[in-house]
Amino acid sequence: xxxxxxxxxxxxxxxxxxxxxxxxxxxxxxxxxxxxxxxxxxxxxxxxxxxxxxxxxxxxxxxxxxxxxxxxxxxxxxxxxxxxxxxxxxxxxxxxxxxxxxxxxxxxxxxxxxxxxxxxxxxxxxxxxxxxxxxxxxxxxxxxxxxxxxxxxxx
Numbered sequence: 001x002x003x004x005x006x007x008x009x010x011x012x013x014x015x016x017x018x019x020x021x022x023x024x025x026x027x028x029x030x031x032x033x034x035x036x037x038x039x040x041x042x043x044x045x046x047x048x049x050x051x052x053x054x055x056x057x058x059x060x061x062x063x064x065x066x067x068x069x070x071x072x073x074x075x076x077x078x079x080x081x082x083x084x085x086x087x088x089x090x091x092x093x094x095x096x097x098x099x100x101x102x103x104x105x106x107x108x109x110x111x112x113x114x115x116x117x118x119x120x121x122x123x124x125x126x127x128x129x130x131x132x133x134x135x136x137x138x139x140x141x142x143x144x145x146x147x148x149x150x151x152x153x154x155x
Contacts, residue, residue, distance in 0.1 A: 003051040003094060004033055021083070025090045032057055055095060055136065062091045063141075096136040101146075104138055108146050120151050 001009075007029055014022035036057055037049045065088040072081035092098075099107070111129050115122065126147050130138060 003054045004049070007033070007094065021086050022090065025087045028087070029058075029061075029091070032061065058091050058095055062088055062095075065091065098139050099134070099137050101142065104143055105146050105150075107134060107138070108143060108150060112147070112150055117151060120148060123147055123151060126151075 011026035011030060014026055033054060036053060040047050040049050065084050068084045069081060072084060111126055115125055115129060117126050130143060
């Protein structure tokens with residue numbers, strides 16, 4: 001079953017259980033997927049929307065939610081914070097589990113030593129290799145900061 005079908009099934013379950021939070025979040029997700037479908041059908045590179053496209057969309061949506069969560073925490077807006085957190089949790093449930101900071105650091109160190117990277121100039125090579133091997137399991141904003149830190153220690 002595709003990711004889109006899974007989401008549609010979850011949406012139907014939430015309708016039956018009358019869970020307002022999930023209903024609104026799944027509507028938001030399905031609407032975003034529909035926009036992505038339209039975008040993919042128009043333009044020069046016509047193609048069907050696949051699970052990878054949807055995962056990229058989810059990562060983008062999660063990043064937006066994470067930024068909003070930080071802002072709401074700073075401004076003590078617990079009402080809005082709760083809504084964003086619920087959306088974030090639902091989105092993350094459809095993506096592979098992200099590695100924690102220790103595991104991410106270990107992978108970064110291994111790839112830096114494997115590639116022989118020794119300065120910040122090599123950061124692009126290291127990031128490229130990490131994306132090839134661990135695309136779904138690493139938060140690249142965190143990995144980028146870790147790699148920069150590790151490469152600065154070496155030089």
